[in-house]
Amino acid sequence: KQEVTQIPAALSVPEGENLVLNCSFTDSAIYNLQWFRQDPGKGLTSLLLIQSSQREQTSGRLNASLDKSSGRSTLYIAASQPGDSATYLCAVVKRGTYKYIFGTGTRLKVLA
Amino acid sequence: DGGITQSPKYLFRKEGQNVTLSCEQNLNHDAMYWYRQDPGQGLRLIYYSQIVNDFQKGDIAEGYSVSREKKESFPLTVTSAQKNPTAFYLCASTDGVRELFFGEGSRLTVL
Numbered sequence: 092k093q094e095v096t097q098i099p100a101a102l103s104v105p106e107g108e109n110l111v112l113n114c115s116f117t118d119s120a121i122y123n124l125q126w127f128r129q130d131p132g133k134g135l136t137s138l139l140l141i142q143s144s145q146r147e148q149t150s151g152r153l154n155a156s157l158d159k160s161s162g163r164s165t166l167y168i169a170a171s172q173p174g175d176s177a178t179y180l181c182a183v184v185k186r187g188t189y190k191y192i193f194g195t196g197t198r199l200k201v202l203a
Numbered sequence: 204d205g206g207i208t209q210s211p212k213y214l215f216r217k218e219g220q221n222v223t224l225s226c227e228q229n230l231n232h233d234a235m236y237w238y239r240q241d242p243g244q245g246l247r248l249i250y251y252s253q254i255v256n257d258f259q260k261g262d263i264a265e266g267y268s269v270s271r272e273k274k275e276s277f278p279l280t281v282t283s284a285q286k287n288p289t290a291f292y293l294c295a296s297t298d299g300v301r302e303l304f305f306g307e308g309s310r311l312t313v314l
Contacts, residue, residue: 195245
């Protein structure tokens with residue numbers, strides 16, 4: 092059974108710091124891995140999608156990497172800003188299915 | 204603008220009542236999903252549908268029902284059999300490369 096773990100559960104950093112969020116999964120037979128951002132009381136916003144044949148994706152200050160063999164993905168946020176404060180979730184979808192399995196998220200606070 | 208619309212945003216239910224949450228998408232996506240989110244927990248899958256007139260139970264389907272009569276619509280009914288329905292409910296859909304998109308959510312509170 093696929094399990095997705097995100098560590099740490101919460102993180103506080105000063106503005107301007109570069110940071111890394113971690114996502115681990117137990118079954119490497121995945122089709123996609125996706126990173127999301129969730130603001131309090133809101134839905135999830137898609138940040139980056141990495142397909143199984145890819146090793147990384149970049150969007151602005153965000154870079155996500157995928158290492159299927161080790162069951163890990165990292166989300167790198169450069170030059171963090173207070174507006175980056177949110178909960179970040181990762182999710183994987185198993186090859187041959189439409190079911191997404193989510194991690195419990197990392198709650199990030201960027202201090203001004 | 205294309206997107207997923209959930210309504211109502213806030214809903215209150217009395218004990219013993221059934222309530223229906225609406226989810227409409229104009230993204231022309233085939234697959235649609237309902238998730239439940241509780242404080243401090245991850246998203247748990249209630250039901251999903253890959254095509255019209257077909258749907259599958261997720262991990263916590265008991266006390267919920269769905270229908271998929273139209274491609275763009277996937278309503279969720281929370282029945283009186285759901286013993287702890289107070290939660291944040293999220294609807295989502297996926298495109299051909301299975302990128303998941305979400306609505307803004309509906310918060311259900313039992314009085």
